[in-house]
Amino acid sequence: MENFEGVLPGSIVAVNLAGNYKPPHLARVNQVTETPFIVQWLKGSYKRKWVPWSGWSSTEIPKESVIFFDIKFDENEKLTKEAAQYLRRRYKELGRQ
Numbered sequence: 001m002e003n004f005e006g007v008l009p010g011s012i013v014a015v016n017l018a019g020n021y022k023p024p025h026l027a028r029v030n031q032v033t034e035t036p037f038i039v040q041w042l043k044g045s046y047k048r049k050w051v052p053w054s055g056w057s058s059t060e061i062p063k064e065s066v067i068f069f070d071i072k073f074d075e076n077e078k079l080t081k082e083a084a085q086y087l088r089r090r091y092k093e094l095g096r097q
Helices: 081-096
Strands: 012-015 026-032 036-043 059-062 066-069
Touching: 012 036, 066 081
Parallel strands: none
Antiparallel strands: 012 026, 012 066, 026 036, 036 059
8 A cells, every 4th residue: 555644543454464473453543653653453353353452552563564444343343244355355465475
């Protein structure tokens, strides 16, 4: 992604993490700065509820690590079917690079 103008505090973003971390990786943006975002990590899965990850404090992440933003949850704080399908495809593509 190259345009981050739509990322605002409160937005849910999907993040590409280098290493052996199993996706999806979602975070709520707390603050938008010139180069990084300050986020609170969320804990969940493609089919389970997403909640703040209490073991992590706010973290700076480079804007370039965001692969999708403005993710919407359903009424149960779960990914919508469409969002889950998109993220599975996107993470699979990134895994091949």
